Amino acid sequence: MAVTQLIYSSRNQSVDEGSAWQEMLRSILAVSQRNNLRDGLTGFLIFDHVHFFQILEGESDRVRAAYSRIQKDPRHAEVTLIGEREIRARSFPQWSMASAVRSSDQQEIFVRHGVPDSLDPATIVAPTILALAMDLQDFQLSHAQALRAS
Ligand code: FAD
Numbered sequence: 845m846a847v848t849q850l851i852y853s854s855r856n857q858s859v860d861e862g863s864a865w866q867e868m869l870r871s872i873l874a875v876s877q878r879n880n881l882r883d884g885l886t887g888f889l890i891f892d893h894v895h896f897f898q899i900l901e902g903e904s905d906r907v908r909a910a911y912s913r914i915q916k917d918p919r920h921a922e923v924t925l926i927g928e929r930e931i932r933a934r935s936f937p938q939w940s941m942a943s944a945v946r947s948s949d950q951q952e953i954f955v956r957h958g959v960p961d962s963l964d965p966a967t968i969v970a971p972t973i974l975a976l977a978m979d980l981q982d983f984q985l986s987h988a989q990a991l992r993a994s
Pocket of ligand 1: 854941
């Protein structure tokens with residue numbers, strides 16, 4: 845069955861002070877994981893404190909329904925579609941919604957993908973976001989494995 849993969853960017857509207865952003869992200873991920881599991885959606889969310897970049901994948905109608913809910917969410921603005929295509933296999937099959945917050949330990953990965961500074965939604969293209977998210981996913985998996993082994 846064909847799977848739709850949708851990528852968008854948006855601008856954070858929540859206060860990025862202290863631990864407020866962590867609470868905001870925790871609440872977004874909790875509802876995302878609950879709804880996405882129910883709807884058979886998978887994906888990845890990158891947050892760099894200014895922008896969100898999210899990849900949503902699954903059955904076309906379900907992806908569209910989630911995207912329309914997401915567009916109305918007051919926690920972000922300037923929701924902009926970057927790409928939408930049909931794919932044969934999911935890129936993030938094991939995650940109802942995984943996430944990465946940009947931090948210094950992942951800087952080398954961002955540099956490798958040509959984004960040494962902030963991610964600019966006006967210039968970044970879908971393949972770059974996808975490749976970046978896949979490398980961030982690999983980084984997290986190997987980090988988790990190393991922690992388990994120690
Ligand atoms: P509920 O969780 O019951 O929420 C009801 C309403 O309250 C919604 O309109 C919601 O926007 C609003 N709301 C809830 N908490 C807050 C808050 N702290 N501040 C302001 N308004 C709030 N949803 C998904 O299902 N899948 C995703 O992958 C997904 N990704 C997201 C990524 C980003 C960057 C953001 C900002 C939101 C994302 N969401 C996602 C959440 C989405 O926007 C909706 O809030 C959610 O889908 C609504 O789920 P619900 O119908 O179960 O309503």
